Amino acid sequence: DLAGHEYPIICRGVKKEPSAVESNGIAIGIADAETFNELLEEKCISLQPGDMIVAYTDGVTEARNRSEKEWGVLNLAKNIQIMAMSNENAGVIADSVRDKLLRFTGDTPQYDDMTLVAVRAKPPLTGNP
Numbered sequence: 413d414l415a416g417h418e419y420p421i422i423c424r425g426v427k428k429e430p431s432a433v434e435s436n437g438i439a440i441g442i443a444d445a446e447t448f449n450e451l452l453e454e455k456c457i458s459l460q461p462g463d464m465i466v467a468y469t470d471g472v473t474e475a476r477n478r479s480e481k482e483w484g485v486l487n488l489a490k491n492i493q494i495m496a497m498s499n500e501n502a503g504v505i506a507d508s509v510r511d512k513l514l515r516f517t518g519d520t521p522q523y524d525d526m527t528l529v530a531v532r533a534k535p536p537l538t539g540n541p
Contacts, residue, residue, distance in 0.1 A: 418485075420467040421492055424460065428496035430489040433457065433465065459533035464496045464505065466531075471524035475517050483516050492530075502530040 419432040436453040443451070459465065468488065475483045491512050495505040506528055513526075 418468055418470055420465050421489055422465045423493055423496035424463045428493050430493050461533050461535035464532045466492050468528040469525055471526040472528055474524060475513055476520055477517050478520055483513055502532040506530040
């Protein structure tokens with residue numbers, strides 16, 4: 413966790429087991445531009461058809477229910493994996509994760525920003541255009 417900027421989760425292969433995409437660096441705005449650029453690490457990830465990567469902020473995993481229990485990374489990863497095993501597109505997957513999160517929090521007021529971006533690699537187009 414880098415000041416609210418969590419490591420993205422990637423799901424690959426048949427079982428779509430989720431894992432973190434770890435890298436060095438710091439969150440934007442924590443240091444001056446020169447320090448930020450020195451500490452930044454660029455990652456290139458090749459995705460195979462069906463692979464999915466999800467980036468999110470800590471507001472997603474730290475969302476709480478009435479009992480003050482956090483939704484957590486495990487719940488997020490489990491829901492991402494379940495949806496990654498479907499043939500749904502990234503938008504449907506993001507909507508499903510959001511719906512599950514909102515069911516967990518119920519009427520508990522949101523106290524932090526929640527951002528989630530899902531990207532899914534599509535199979536190459538076949539046939540003639």
